[in-house]
Amino acid sequence: MAARFIAFDPQPSADPLPERFPSPFRPGTPHPLAERAARALRAWLEANPEALDPARFRGRFGGKMFGVLVVREASGRLGYLQGFAGAFGDRRVVEGFAPPTYDVPAFEALWTGGSATIRAWDRRIAALRPAVEAGDHRAAAELETLILAQRSYSQALHQDIYATYRIVNARGERADLPALFAPLPPPGGAGDCAGPKLLAAALAMELTPVAMAEFWWGGPPPAGGRQHGVYYPACRGRCAKLLPFMLEGIDCEPAPDVGLGQVPDDAPRVVYEDDDLLVVDKPPGMLSVPGRGPRRRDSVEYRLKARANPDAIEAAVAAQSKSKPPAGSEARTAAGPRLDQLWPRLVHRLDLATSGLLIAAKHREAYVALQRQFSSRQIGKRYVALVRGPLPDALGEGGEIELPLARDLDDRPRQKVDRREGKVARTRWQLLAHEPEHAASRVALYPHTGRTHQLRLHAAHPEGLDAPLVGDLLYGYGEGARLMLHAERLTFLHPTRGEPMELRSPCPF
CATH class of the missing domain: 3.30.2350.10 (Pseudouridine synthase)
Known part of the structure; x- marks a missing residue:
């Protein structure tokens, strides 16, 4: 288990504890305890810029989403877990951070072998394209067969990879990743965000979740839309169906209807x-x-x-x-x-x-x-x-x-x-x-x-x-x-x- 429980020192009083687990989809400033944990992680990131992936944080683009989950031990002691979205290059497990929600050895075996097979197909497909462009009908038929075979293999590979994920809720119930997103397939990166990794780690360690916060660290992604140090709610695409299942058994606020304001009766x-x-x-x-x-x-x-x-x-x-x-x-x-x-x-x-x-x-x-x-x-x-x-x-x-x-x-x-x-x-x-x-x-x-x-x-x-x-x-x-x-x-x-x-x-x- 890579995750580590980090106790608050000094321990907070009971007063600041939220009555219910704040919705991870609520935008804006997180609960004060989650903000305290996030400040501690930010301080560590500032003091250890070379510890994770130095190249990622040096450029104009390419930061990473980090998260903290405030938790309570059975004894009542409060602390937090820390995590990050996705991976740092080939590093999927980093000591002190929440591990992936999948079985790491099984995932890596499938990923490594499957990626090599798909790359081999890519090379065969690329080699056939010049003959197809020159009007070779036999090459065109072979190319179509290869593309269909590669697509079928890729779909089967994804199903095998999804089966390595262990999505469990606070009641101890387990769900398959595809079932949570049915009838559509899971979006890319589903289960790999910081939020699901933190909740999975807390439940595995028999800790009670109290509050969560996620923030962006580093330059924005090339697609834009993220700012250094800003708190963000859990993403809707990957987490809207995943986190509610994982939080079943925890008294959690409903997801907010973001943006609707009180407007005058005579508007517009x-x-x-x-x-x-x-x-x-x-x-x-x-x-x-x-x-x-x-x-x-x-x-x-x-x-x-x-x-x-x-x-x-x-x-x-x-x-x-x-x-x-x-x-x-x-x-x-x-x-x-x-x-x-x-x-x-x-x-x-x-x-x-x-x-x-x-x-x-x-x-x-x-x-x-x-x-x-x-x-x-x-x-x-x-x-x-x-x-x-x-x-x-x-x-x-x-x-x-x-x-x-x-x-x-x-x-x-x-x-x-x-x-x-x-x-x-x-x-x-x-x-x-x-x-x-x-x-x-x-x-x-x-x-x-x-x-x-x-x-x-x-x-x-x-x-x-x-x-x-x-x-x-x-x-x-x-x-x-x-x-x-x-x-x-x-x-x-x-x-x-x-x-x-x-x-x-x-x-x-």
Whole structure:
């Protein structure tokens, strides 16, 4: 067993103990005891920079997620375990840290042998490609056979590797990794995050989990989205189904519904309205469109529909939940139109945490015309943001950022920079002012494309501004009461009259 129980010295009083195990999916500052343990691990990392993987922490990119788990011995003594995600090169077991959740000898035998076999297939496939490109039909048939055989072998290998994982919960029950993620296969790295490794070690050592914290150490990954020393909740992609099972038998807080805020009953404020469209000012913490489930129904679009259809909204919600005809169908149920058939409808969206201007169409003709303007990038958008720290002089007074973005399937709703599979994303920016009193810079952002989280990731990434938005829980440090990003101005052509329109919402920060 590589994990080591590290006792607190001095021991904390009973007062700071949480009543329930805090949800590992809660963002922001962890429980004070977990923060104390994390400070101790950070101090060790600073004092021993060469102990783990020196090359990883020297470059501009490539840190590592670390974690601590506060635990209690049967005697009542409090301490913590420490762990890290994945491996350090070929080092999967490091003395003093939580070991992998799999049987290490069995895993390494499969991994080493399987990797060698797959590499041998890769060489045979590469050797056949020139003949295939030259039109050799026999080589093409052989290549197809090899590719199918390699794929079948790889799938079987993954199943054998999954079988080496020992996923146990606090009740002593065991689950197979594929069963937890069924019907989809487990995502890459499932079971290898710091959180599952720490919980597995604590249960194996018969220690009672009390609180957990995970933080990033070192430069960001090439895909961006991580900042040195910042606490992060457990990832959704790999851990959303794994950790709840492991915590069964422990009194644990439910996972939070992150980001939903208390918004005024009269929100959103109408900035402009005529017979064809509405432009409204969305507050932060309010969804643009309804999400899944009744709790996430309240949104800008839902409230606009309720205002316009006060007598039909409840019946429309009931009809929507009972029956949903194929997309594009306008058929009504016996109870009347469904919620998604009522007008007005938003033509675009803002992130939950972002405030500012949104356009809603009141009828199909206006909706189609406005959508066409968005698709052809004829609509002008200006955002105002506060980014962390003074921008370096080398960046100048403005410029353009072009970093392709893709969904991070292992950690939704995050996006990532992906130069192979990502979609083109382009942002023009302009420095408005340095604000030393806020340790920030005020910038204007002009998105040429409209990718999810584009402005947030373009600001945070080292190849963008390298300055996360103030208050950004996903890509920055999460400080302050809100995300400092506001959609200040929209310019477009009126959908029926064709005249130029310009709407503004003063920045609230």
